[in-house]
Amino acid sequence: MTDTTFLKDFKPTFIPWYDTxxxxxxxxxxxxxxxxxxxxNLLLDCYFGQDRxxxxxxxxxLWLIAEADSLDAWLAVKELIMTKFSPVELSDGKQVLSNKxxxxxxxxxxxxxxxxxxxxxxxxxxxxxxxxxxxxEATKNPPQTPPTPHNITPxxxxxxxxxxxxxxxxxxxxxxxxxxDFFKNLGQMPNRQKVESLFNDKDEDAVKGTxxxxxxxxxxxxxxxxxxxxxxxxxxxxxxxxxPTFESSDHLExxxxxxxxxxxxxxxxxxTAKALVVAAQTQSGWVSDPTAx
Numbered sequence: 001m002t003d004t005t006f007l008k009d010f011k012p013t014f015i016p017w018y019d020t021x022x023x024x025x026x027x028x029x030x031x032x033x034x035x036x037x038x039x040x041n042l043l044l045d046c047y048f049g050q051d052r053x054x055x056x057x058x059x060x061x062l063w064l065i066a067e068a069d070s071l072d073a074w075l076a077v078k079e080l081i082m083t084k085f086s087p088v089e090l091s092d093g094k095q096v097l098s099n100k101x102x103x104x105x106x107x108x109x110x111x112x113x114x115x116x117x118x119x120x121x122x123x124x125x126x127x128x129x130x131x132x133x134x135x136x137e138a139t140k141n142p143p144q145t146p147p148t149p150h151n152i153t154p155x156x157x158x159x160x161x162x163x164x165x166x167x168x169x170x171x172x173x174x175x176x177x178x179x180x181d182f183f184k185n186l187g188q189m190p191n192r193q194k195v196e197s198l199f200n201d202k203d204e205d206a207v208k209g210t211x212x213x214x215x216x217x218x219x220x221x222x223x224x225x226x227x228x229x230x231x232x233x234x235x236x237x238x239x240x241x242x243x244p245t246f247e248s249s250d251h252l253e254x255x256x257x258x259x260x261x262x263x264x265x266x267x268x269x270x271x272t273a274k275a276l277v278v279a280a281q282t283q284s285g286w287v288s289d290p291t292a293x
Contacts, residue, residue, distance in 0.1 A: 020216065031081070034077060037067070039081045051090075053098070112253060176196055208251075
């Protein structure tokens with residue numbers, strides 16, 4: 001039996017969709033356009049439905065999720081589609097269906113969510129410890145009398161680089177290295193100066209998003225036109241591909257996690273508000289139907 005308590009608390013705002021992989025699947029290739037449409041709708045429900053990351057095994061619900069015209073229309077074509085799912089029993093005894101690729105992607109999303117939660121806790125602890133240390137030092141070393149104006153001269157002022165500028169420099173270096181590693185994994189170590197030139201007057205995350213879009217939509221498997229130097233090809237095509245609205249997958253996931261956290265906080269506030277209303281009605285003696293609130 002499978003426990004999905006933690007998983008069901010998480011609902012993504014977007015999903016990773018690899019259309020090349022989808023269309024390359026042999027079973028999908030055997031499907032009719034109608035079956036492919038039904039299958040795609042079922043996959044989407046694995047991410048956003050009530051039983052995420054699974055779907056119900058009940059045909060009376062499946063035909064609605066698949067958006068078939070009727071139950072009979074679903075039953076007539078479901079056999080091939082169902083070969084892409086496996087039966088699973090949840091911890092509460094409910095019978096559902098799972099898809100291997102969806103579970104792999106969901107596990108990645110869940111892992112990153114947990115990592116960010118742990119990182120947030122560690123950051124909060126570090127800030128708290130720093131605050132306690134500062135408080136202790138302030139007690140031991142009370143503030144001194146500020147210098148009088150005649151002691152302050154231009155020679156006492158040392159230019160200090162802006163923190164925001166330094167941060168931007170570090171972010172740029174990180175983004176450049178990200179592109180270097182990306183193309184290294186594709187088989188070519190790019191020229192660093194050329195990589196840096198990609199970011200001139202460009203949004204850094206949009207550049208990374210452009211790299212990913214280019215990779216997703218470029219056919220690396222064509223035997224007639226093998227791509228031996230991917231970065232060289234991308235560098236030539238960059239201006240045609242660049243779009244300032246593109247986002248990298250990392251940035252999208254961060255937005256997704258933040259949106260999910262906000263949704264969970266709002267849901268908790270709503271539950272607390274309802275509980276307070278029910279308690280107030282009960283104490284006042286006026287209770288029509290507290291559970292309906």
